[in-house]
Amino acid sequence: MSATDPGAAGQVWELARMTYVEVEAALARSEPKIALLPTGSTEAHGPHLPLATDSIISVEMARRAAEQLAARGMIAVRMPALHYAVTDWAADFAGSAGVTQDTARATLLELARRYATLGFDATVLINAHLEPDNIATLRGVTREYAESGAPGKLLFPDKTRRRYASRLTQEFQSGSCHAGQYETSLVLAVDPSLVRVALAQKLPEHHVALHEHIARGATSFAECGLDQAYCGNPANASAAEGHASYDALASIVVDTVLEALGG
Known part of the structure; x- marks a missing residue:
């Protein structure tokens, strides 16, 4: 069977690689159907990580969560990622670019409605971009969608x-x-x-409790002392830790879906 064969048991699909015929066949099946929408950003992540870091992380989260959902008998479809979000904190750094909260809100609501119309039981916002206004936007659209009476569910594993x-x-x-x-x-x-x-191994540990600065009203990395757009200890990073974190992140997504669909 091909990678997008809608007859394959426990198969994970990627929408961008499917034909419309394959999408129709997958959505005609009786299993719960879940649309996983990776939401990222385009912003500075230190001198050692790419601008697409949040998107890279959310796409991998979606991939691993889809595998776990498929193993539970669901139709799990990974949607094309959104690479722009509310991204103001890194505006002082070259390459960082975002959209307004109104634009992000409208885009997410329109996509959720469209996916529900197609036949998905739930759309899941997979997010790795932790900017306060972005988190507030994602929380807000899930509430708004639930209150609107639109079909299906819009979920945000926060x-x-x-x-x-x-x-x-x-x-x-x-x-x-x-x-x-x-x-x-x-x-x-x-x-x-x-x-x-x-470069990462030469960066000194730079501890900045961002949540404390946020509580005091900070609105940018510059105001928090992130002169190189990073905080924490990148020199201690390892792929092994990354894999362990992805296991935890995927389980958060799966638990959110199971709770919403009644187990």
């Missing part, structure tokens, strides 16, 4: 919530984790060639 954050690394929980050990490990686990390893 790893910043305490019950989920506790599954992740100490650096993540500390809040000092932008392009640090946590995120550098996640990129290493996907593709080591994307990390400027020699």
Whole structure:
């Protein structure tokens, strides 16, 4: 069977590689159908990680979560990633670019409605971009969608919530984790060639409790002292840690789906 054969049991599909005929066949099946939408960003992640870091992480999260959902008998389809989000904190760094909250909100709601119309039981927003206004936008659209009476469900596995954050690394929980050990490990686990390893190993640990700065009203990395767009300890990153974190992140997505669909 091909990689997109809608007759394959426990198969994971990638929408961008499917034909419309294959999509129709997959959606005609009786199993629960889940659309996994990776949401990333285009922003500075230190001098050692690519601008697409958040997208890279969310795509891999979606891939691993899809495998687990398929193993549970669901139709799991990975959607093309959104590479732009609310991204204001890194505006001082070259290459960083984002969209407004209104644009992000409208895009996510339109896609969720379209996926539900196609026949998906739930759309899941897979996110790795932790900017406060982006998180607020994702939380807001899930509430708005639920209150609108639109078909299907729109889900956001919010790893910043305490019950989920506790599954992740100490650096993540500390809040000092932008392009640090946590995120550098996640990129290493996907593709080591994307990390400027020699540079990362020379970067000193830079502890900045971002959540405390946010509470005091900070609105940019510059205001928080991230003069190289990173905090944490990228020198200690490893692919092994990245794989362990992906296992935890995928389980967060799966648990969110199972809770929403009643187990």
